[in-house]
Amino acid sequence: MDKGVVNKILVIRIDFLGDMVCTTPLLHALRVRWPHAEIHVLANKYNAAVLENSKDINKIHYYVYSKNFQKNIRPGFLHYLIDRAKLIVSLRKYKFDLLIIPNGGMNKNAIGFAKWLNVADCRWHNADTEFDDRLQEHVATRPMDHEALSGFKLLPELGVPDISQLRLYLQPRAELISAWRQRFKDKTKPRIGFFISNNNAARRWAWDKWQALTDKLAGDYELLIFHSPQEHFPVGWRDGSSAQRISTPTVPELLAAMTQLDCVVSADSAPVHFASALQIPVVALFESRPEKYLRWHPLGVKHIILHEGKRVEDIKVQSVLLAIQALFSDESDQQNDISQNQPAEAIACIA
Template identity: 25%
Template sequence: MKILIVKRDKLGDMLLTTPMLAWLRQGLPQAEIHVLANDYNAWVLEGNTQPHRVWALPRVRHAGRLRIGAALQTAKMLWQMRREKYDWVLVGNGEESPRAIERGLSLRGRSTVAYCKSAVDWPRLTHPMSAPRDMHESRRLAALATPLGLSVPETLPAPLYHLPERSAAFARQWLGRNGLAAGGYVVLGLGARRAKKQPTTQQVLGWADEVQRRWGLKTVFMWTPGKSDNPLYPGDDDVAEPVLAANNPHIVPFRGPLDEAIALVWHARTSIFPDSGLMHFAAASPGGVLGFFAETDVSPSPSQWGPIGPRAHYLEAGQAVAQLSDEAVFGKLAALIDG
């Protein structure tokens, strides 16, 4: 049996696909499992032995321009994939994604499975499915494989990410330059890009002081550059700039690419992140994570997007993370740092 999983979206979403990959490998040990990714998210599976092959399609358009070479490479790769003659194509989205469904159907597998709102709209799907409610995204993805005769277990494998040696080498060098050691700091990140989901400047400064007082740990502070009102790439400068201006001796700022940020997360005692891709990577790291959610009646809920893993905790605020009490935050942190 040959199975293809189409997964060409965000990095955190790709990470949440890894429990499904491990479970498929366990449940169908003779099957050959492929993943269709893109050159943006394929690196999340680097070093992961669960898929037998990862196809990484290049981005055909970049900065609004058509990349002719990438288009030709994509056409060749899709032709090669059709020749694989997949028995099952699973469109790996937790809800209907028309573009992903079209891509899955274009590969001409014997059976194609996808979530959709109406089967009438997708007559070529052999297995149209309704997206389940009140289910974590990792389980939604795994449930796509139930037409293969599998039952989703009560507990799926944890998300899996292998830190590349080049990233580990960066972390060792950066920590050395900044007088830090692995396990000797907590990462505190912004990155939700919505004020209600982020800790305030006062919370960041106060938590850093308390982490130093209680555990003798520094705080590595991460943020996304840019102003919050930027319509294309909203950033965290409105919160980060006053934090940096305070010159708190317990805070070590870091602003860099995602792979380097993940490397520092991997060496931290633990991490604190609002709902974001980095939160999910931190949940898969040795130190685990405390995640933040807010106003979940209109925003993503932890029931679907909460961090998962053996050291994953979260707090949910009514309207904004600013409402969370220090007592609640440090109760969760103590379980991660002392546990």
């Protein structure tokens, strides 16, 4: 494709928050490669928030789901019929030169919708090139590259970047950062954020382990316990004198609050990628599945990956404690590759 031909680009990403954050390196590379092109993103009402204030895109459009109506900005069947038709018509009018679906796996909703838009040059992974971590054949035979590279593989014009040099991009609101800075006051101890909520049972760390970690760190660190508004703390939970609970109503509020942290501890979910983009060292808790921790690990930031069994629950408190201590010492500046089959305190560390 000739550089001068690309005037309008549409990127479709309609899955999760973390997935969209992992697409930001691609959006940045598109802007660098075609600096004068209009770059549009078709997102959903949940993941669009991470693109706020992005300098790499010109416009965000909102996908309309054909079955899960509650996911739409205007829920309900009638609104779906009207809004989906309007979306197709409006996107066709842009006459995009290039359409990209950067998912490593085939997103059937995105592909099906893209076919309505009459774009001549469409790029997405097919059955021969995709990686679906639910398929054992893919896990056994296909490369487990980071999800952030999936879109680059569709665009030889960009080349595939060195993963060690890749970074994620977020632009939190300045006024919200200022408000959270005032709320937390002056920092007298290192500040750690625990992200305890996770909808996937295999990725939840037990309450008693979060409590034990809180007790061990109390006194030496200021602890902020981030949780979803729907989270119910168990009876008898002790925050302690150095911990406070934080529940933010929106993604922009969460990102702004996170800028005040020195370290993040989270299971495999969006906060791992938020921390990476915000350049906050992170302890990431994973299942012992290479198709997960090799494809979704933190990028461009000092981090330690832990995995000790089939479930995040299998990770020991002592392992997390040692990982936090390592991030606050010189140890994490060195690269260590330690097998998950080592004793409980062993960690897999990538700096």
